Amino acid sequence: MKAFIKLVLLTPIFFMLGGCWDRIELNDLALITALAFDKGENNQIQVTAQTIIPQSQGGGAAMGGGTGGTGGAGRRTTIRSDKGINIAEALSKLQRKVPRKQFWGQCKIFIFSEELAKSGIQEHFDFLIRHPQQRERAYVFVSKGMAADVLELYPPIERSSAEVLRKLSDLETGIRVNLEQLSIMLKGDSRTAVLPLVYVLPKNKSSEPFQTIPYILGTAVFNKDKMVGEISEKMTRGVMWVRNEIKEYTVTFHAEGSEGLVSLSPVKAKVNLIPKIAGEQWIMNIKVHTEGNLVQNGTIMNPTNPELLKTLEKAYARDVRERIELAMDEAQHKLKVDIFDFSKEFHRKYPKQWEQAKDNWDQIFPEIQVHTEVEAQITSPGNINAPGGMPKEEVKEK
Numbered sequence: 001m002k003a004f005i006k007l008v009l010l011t012p013i014f015f016m017l018g019g020c021w022d023r024i025e026l027n028d029l030a031l032i033t034a035l036a037f038d039k040g041e042n043n044q045i046q047v048t049a050q051t052i053i054p055q056s057q058g059g060g061a062a063m064g065g066g067t068g069g070t071g072g073a074g075r076r077t078t079i080r081s082d083k084g085i086n087i088a089e090a091l092s093k094l095q096r097k098v099p100r101k102q103f104w105g106q107c108k109i110f111i112f113s114e115e116l117a118k119s120g121i122q123e124h125f126d127f128l129i130r131h132p133q134q135r136e137r138a139y140v141f142v143s144k145g146m147a148a149d150v151l152e153l154y155p156p157i158e159r160s161s162a163e164v165l166r167k168l169s170d171l172e173t174g175i176r177v178n179l180e181q182l183s184i185m186l187k188g189d190s191r192t193a194v195l196p197l198v199y200v201l202p203k204n205k206s207s208e209p210f211q212t213i214p215y216i217l218g219t220a221v222f223n224k225d226k227m228v229g230e231i232s233e234k235m236t237r238g239v240m241w242v243r244n245e246i247k248e249y250t251v252t253f254h255a256e257g258s259e260g261l262v263s264l265s266p267v268k269a270k271v272n273l274i275p276k277i278a279g280e281q282w283i284m285n286i287k288v289h290t291e292g293n294l295v296q297n298g299t300i301m302n303p304t305n306p307e308l309l310k311t312l313e314k315a316y317a318r319d320v321r322e323r324i325e326l327a328m329d330e331a332q333h334k335l336k337v338d339i340f341d342f343s344k345e346f347h348r349k350y351p352k353q354w355e356q357a358k359d360n361w362d363q364i365f366p367e368i369q370v371h372t373e374v375e376a377q378i379t380s381p382g383n384i385n386a387p388g389g390m391p392k393e394e395v396k397e398k
Helices: 002-016 054-062 086-093 114-119 124-128 147-152 161-170 179-187 233-242 305-336 342-350 351-367
Strands: 031-040 047-051 077-082 101-104 110-111 138-144 193-202 214-225 226-231 249-256 261-278 281-297 367-379
Touching: 031 114, 031 147, 047 138, 047 147, 047 249, 054 214, 054 249, 077 086, 077 147, 086 101, 086 124, 086 281, 110 114, 110 147, 110 161, 114 138, 114 226, 124 179, 138 147, 138 161, 138 214, 147 161, 147 193, 161 214, 179 193, 214 305, 226 233, 233 261, 233 305, 249 305, 261 305, 261 342, 281 305, 281 342, 305 351, 305 367, 351 367
Parallel strands: 031 101, 031 110, 110 138, 138 193, 281 367
Antiparallel strands: 031 047, 047 077, 193 214, 214 226, 249 261, 261 281
16 A cells, blocks of 8 residues: 555656656757848738847857858848748748748847838738737837848847847837837827837948948838838937937037037936817827936036026927927828827826717817927036136136
């Protein structure tokens, strides 16, 4: 009887000794770092995958090689492409060209070409959200030109062009959107979205072919799932102010009553959106509180003088207000797309009125009266008081 009890207790251990019978070794995986989507012929989609070259990770720049004649010293990724009626079919075909099982757990970058974005991304986005291996924190972009061209690049510093885009996004100098945020925007009250635009930086004369990086400049604007336009970098700043996404960056502006420019960094802000409905008129009050440190003074003003400092702060506030108004005019009267998510604020404060008006939001948004109030503060003049390198008698003290 004792022997039988021991056998029963030991039986589970025997099963555990078998190990992970269904595991896949790392050497059997192709680690995908980025996916690019382009419009193909006959209404197909072309999918391009950027894959890490395993042997190059330990060997440094001496190990390399790529496809399509784009290899060379320092190349640490390779790309493969195929086409299909949708992403699922294209990736299935792509697997035939890759000797290892494709693994998407490391894929942090998704890029839609501008042409594909204008025709609509809903069907393609469904695959990205539905696939169990995708990361909802992966960043999404729109490329000027072919999206596959962005993955062809091999940067001189980072491991891949995907890594460049990830780190540029983490700096938050422009719009930053991941899969989860894009999903929320497309399903939101206004059903609009914004995605960062990606360009290819022209290479240096001494660089090898394709040895350059992608960079982010401006923003693609979506109405529902289709790209309907784009806004410049300056307008993007205005959008970021209203959306309360300004973190730390440099603001440069003219100071009234003096020649020269003033730069503040880092700039931080807090934004409140206060909706109001008065009769038939919809109103949005934007209140901004922002502050920054003086890092360059190109004027003759001494910022330690309280009156002159107040003059600089007024100029700072005016510059912020102008950026917001510029972006507001573009969104309301040209694109006519609620990229500021005003709909969410009105829905929250006026749920009954929103239910009655939501189907006509495209007509209501351009007619909203927007009032912007900016409170700006310069918290530190820097390590010196008077403008650097200027004789004391030339400095404006009053």
